[in-house]
Amino acid sequence: MTTIRIRFPQGEFAALRQRLLSDPTQESFALLFGQCHQVGDQTLIKVVGVCHPAAEDYDSQGLAHLRLKRDYVYARLVEMQQRGDVDTLIDVHTHPFSSHGVAFSGVDDRDEITFRQWLTGTLDNIHYASIVLSQSDYAARLWASDGERAVAQPVVIKTQTVLENWPCADAPAALAAPLAALDPQQGFLARSVLALGLDNLRRMTHDQCIAIVGVGGLGSVIAENLVHSGFHHLQLIDHDHVEMTNLNRIVGAYARDAEAKRLKVEVVSEHLAQINPNARIDAHPCGINDECLLPALAQADWIVLATDNHASRFQTQAIALRFGIPLLSVGTNISVSDGQITDMSGEVIIARAGDKLCLNCLGRVAPTQIAAESIDGLGAELARRGYVSGRDVKEPAVKTLNAMLGALAVDALVNQYIERQPHVPVLVYENNGLPCLYPDTESVAQRRKDCFHCG
Ligand SMILES: [Zn+2]
Ligand SMILES: [Zn+2]
Missing domain, CATH: 3.40.140.10 (Cytidine Deaminase, domain 2)
Incomplete structure (x- = not known):
């Protein structure tokens, strides 16, 4: 290759x-x-x-x-x-x-x-x-x-x-031999083929590598959805270990994993390998700043960003922009005040190289928050002054919201392979009042047009 x-x-x-x-x-x-x-x-x-x-x-x-x-x-x-x-x-x-x-x-x-x-x-x-x-x-x-x-x-x-894309004249006719997974009778993707069509499934299963940064409550759901959708090569990136308080939402993590404080990437890749033993799942127990991740990210066809802190989101996007790799970012929010949920929502952002749109110009990463998370001691100081929320605050999280956003994210990614629906750069899910889903055209229209990062 x-x-x-x-x-x-x-x-x-x-x-x-x-x-x-x-x-x-x-x-x-x-x-x-x-x-x-x-x-x-x-x-x-x-x-x-x-x-x-x-x-x-x-x-x-x-x-x-x-x-x-x-x-x-x-x-x-x-x-x-x-x-x-x-x-x-x-x-x-x-x-x-x-x-x-x-x-x-x-x-x-x-x-x-x-x-x-x-x-x-x-x-x-x-x-x-x-x-x-x-x-x-x-x-x-x-x-x-x-x-x-x-x-x-x-x-x-x-x-x-x-x-x-177009076919490469020098490439071997790799698509000629269909994967066993696509077999119309016995293939594990037979029902997906019925829904999406054989050509679309071939595109998704063949030669596509998806990197997922953050395999916690959101990233693990995304990873599972990707494997169920037919993607055969994933890179899982997360340096964290499973804790007891994660078990309300990480797909594939069990109580014994939390007791043993196992790595999230290990636990999730074992789960995925059981769904599809033919999928290649590479586990990287490293932080996004670790240089050794670059080869894994450089070969990705998409980078899916599912972490919840600004510094790692900013850093992941910087790598995607440097290499010209399309980025799909997913985030959730639950705000609770006086014991009442005041907001439960999430969004999926697709930023392909050349779209002239990114987390910075959309206002989705805050420079003060990045500084707080990156520089030791500064976070506590900024939190004390009220600029950012404290670093060690445990955010509220529920599986149902993660599952909604994880499914939306993969559905949006699959749409990039089959183009059943028009491309939507920012898709918002709000679970307030009545649940609703809408393209956030306002954020896109009002983004900073002279963006230094994606311009
Ligand atoms: Zn010539
Ligand atoms: Zn930008």
């Missing part, structure tokens, strides 16, 4: 294909700016800019060839250096005559090797990748050096949603 990925922001890969392939009579070109992250043995390139040359920027353009003017290429390199946040160039061109099974030509090889030689001789520490598009699939590669020789390493393109 290849470990080099190019990640596109929401909608950008589809827009690129549509624009470049709109003219079937001639090859077209685009230049992408990227940020390269090396995480363990994975290379992750996040696309941060797309440049389309104008007609006059081409020296020549035909059905099976194209040549750009040197000035255009130089101008983009200058632009790249002025931006200062780009270390990767990705060159994209089309083979409009090729309907599928696209491959780089000998001319492509020669041109790219020459260009890369010039590029690496001109600028330091620049990575160079390329993509070729047919009418229905793509091939992609990252150039590297093997001594004097340039070698092309295969690259997989990741889009925010699987629905936006």
Whole structure:
């Protein structure tokens, strides 16, 4: 399995294909700016800019060839250096005559090797990748050096949603063999297939990794729902141990686990493995600041955020934004005053890279709270002054609310694979007066538009 990925922001890969392939009579070109992250043995390139040359920027353009003017290429390199946040160039061109099974030509090889030689001789520490598009699939590669020789390493393109993606011409036909789980008679997902359809279930079960940060009352319900929904690879992240007071809500945790103070990730993964022994469940008993988590998070197709403190929520989102991975955040709230529930509610936020929306600009993480939780001693001081609630306050929690939000979160995630309903960035559940569910369009409309984090 290849470990080099190019990640596109929401909608950008589809827009690129549509624009470049709109003219079937001639090859077209685009230049992408990227940020390269090396995480363990994975290379992750996040696309941060797309440049389309104008007609006059081409020296020549035909059905099976194209040549750009040197000035255009130089101008983009200058632009790249002025931006200062780009270390990767990705060159994209089309083979409009090729309907599928696209491959780089000998001319492509020669041109790219020459260009890369010039590029690496001109600028330091620049990575160079390329993509070729047919009418229905793509091939992609990252150039590297093997001594004097340039070698092309295969690259997989990741889009925010699987629905936006295209097949990789180099990938083995993995979808050809259906999983036993999808067998219409005996598969454990047979009834799900009846509900959602085989193609949708294939998309969800194949090659998708979901990371869950926080596997307490909310995260454990989400994890269970994900496995029941057919997801086959989960990363569970939580450094906490099971306590007696958790047993009113953690799915898969038993009294003996609390007595033994077992790790939440261990307890929950055992539970999930019993539901689907073929699922791969990786347990990470670490805090979100632990560097060793990065490889697990970097390979995730979605990061589900289910912790209840601002510092870890902020940190998790920062990782998602850095790697360009879509984030699904879930939260609950129960307020009690004078023995009466004054609010029981929760929300699901979906923030895909490129959506220009995040927990910060939505006002869902408070800087003072982050500081209180991150800096020793400061929390107590701020709490004393009334800025934040005390760190050690035990929040009220009930399973029913967690179960509602956990199910809503996974339903919203599944919708990203099947698009049965329109995308809703913020979905709120309120269990006050009468229970109700609504898209929070107001928060989205009133978010800070000049957000430093997701802009
Ligand atoms: Zn070509
Ligand atoms: Zn933002």
